[in-house]
Amino acid sequence: MTAEAGTRLRADARRNRDQIMAAAKEVFAELGPDVPMEEIARRAGVGVGTLYRRFPDREALIRAVAQENFGAVLDDARAATAEEPTAWDALVRLMRRSRDLRLSVRLAVLSPSAWAAMRDDPQIRQLRDGIMAALDDLVRAAQAEGVLRDDVGPGDVAALVSLLLRRVPADSDATAELIAERALVVILDGLRADPGSPLPGRPVTIRDLGD
Amino acid sequence: MTAEAGTRLRADARRNRDQIMAAAKEVFAELGPDVPMEEIARRAGVGVGTLYRRFPDREALIRAVAQENFGAVLDDARAATAEEPTAWDALVRLMRRSRDLRLSVRLAVLSPSAWAAMRDDPQIRQLRDGIMAALDDLVRAAQAEGVLRDDVGPGDVAALVSLLLRRVPADSDATAELIAERALVVILDGLRADPGSPLPGRPVTIRDLGD
DNA sequence: CGCAACCGGAAGGTTCTCGTCCACATCAGT
DNA sequence: ACTGATGTGGACGAGAACCTTCCGGTTGCG
DSSP states (O other), X not given: OOSOOSOOOOHHHHHHHHHHHHHHHHHHHHHOTTOOHHHHHHHHTSOHHHHHHHSSSHHHHHHHHHHHHHHHHHHHHHXXXXXXXXXXXXXXXXXXXXXXXXXXHHHHHHOHHHHHHHHTOHHHHHHHHHHHHHHHHHHHHHHHHTXXXXXXXXXXXXXXXXXXXXXXXXXXXXXXXXXXXXXXXXXXXXXXXXXXXXXXXXXXXXXXXXX | OOSOOSOOOOHXXXXXXXXXXXXXXXXXXHHOTTOOHHHHHHXXXXXXXXXXXXXSSHHHHXXXXXXXXXXXXXXXXXXXXXXXXXXXXXXXXXXXXXGGGHHHHHHHHHOHHXXXXXXXXXXXXXHHHHHHHHHHHHHHHHHHTTOBOTTOOHHHHHHHHHHHTXXXXXXXXXXXXXXXHHHHHHHHHHHBSSSOOOOXXXXXXXXXXXX
């Protein structure tokens, strides 16, 4: 990363790289961006040396992982927009799928240094902007459909999603999953246009979230 | 603090102790339970030595802070139950006020060791149980009133609250506050009995959250 | 078969934190 | 005001955790 152009990797090297990325996603999401590099290497089943040859330092690894994640979410956002029958449905799908963003959000929120590494990467920034733009469109469209309440802004939705990324304490991973799903449905119901109480303040935009 | 019976503290010592507690609450909530002791001391305007004389180790400090926090929330839960006209109102107030629990939750969630320190303290456990019992009552009562949707359990509500404790990224503390408040209202609307979509699975109880 | 490319993990060096200790300051009673 | 007890600050030594490099040995590939 940062610079790894032309040279094709040897087959085993390629495999190791993928394992490292997978392990990094897991571990970052689970323990945050400050986990020892050795932990990542261990889970990937490789030595630390291998890790460092592929990614010059922790920051590079973070960037690589964030890129892949944001990319996946952006792809899905576009797919959802194209495939789902209504904007509301697409929005729901996006929010649900966004759990894959969990990682990136954790990275962004937990560690200032990780966040800095990300915001300075133009490619990541571009992906993020793309996601936000898609979200913006979906919110507007869903409101035009009359399903999404009018007094929320894309920023509100983004914030709500980021809340859902929190790991709730539960006695097992399965119930944690269930709880998260139920929470999502509750929130979706809260986002419906129905009666509801008026929200305080003005709709929150993406820009309100800070860059 | 594990043991600090009869001896009355000198006036200035007492003041320092309070400052330490206040600083600890702040810092724990902000940076998590692993912040260097020195950081806490600095914010309290005292030396590390003072901190260590008052609280033999980090664990003792955490326990003390958690006790005070849980106690405050429990008091408010009871006050809300007694003072608010309806159970729903009381529930809303509790959820809103619970932001003061932010700290304790962060402690509990972020660091296994902090969590262990808390669950082993009988007094803290008792406070927690009290809070949960109050929540349980309120949920039941609010459902009897017909305002709270029937398919949620106290565990769902607790989980939702814990979500709200997350610090959302925003360009300023003020907008962060606004966003959190708006999110709360959205969630409350989602909790109303209205039409809404049915939740998957069974209502989540306190016990589902694990001890 | 031979050469790159690649691998694992030991080890050096740096950074960070804890918790103690003690010379000095401050309080409170006479 | 005086004095002993109580309290205070922060330098410091020990120790742990981590990052990153380095190199003998291994493995894919032409």
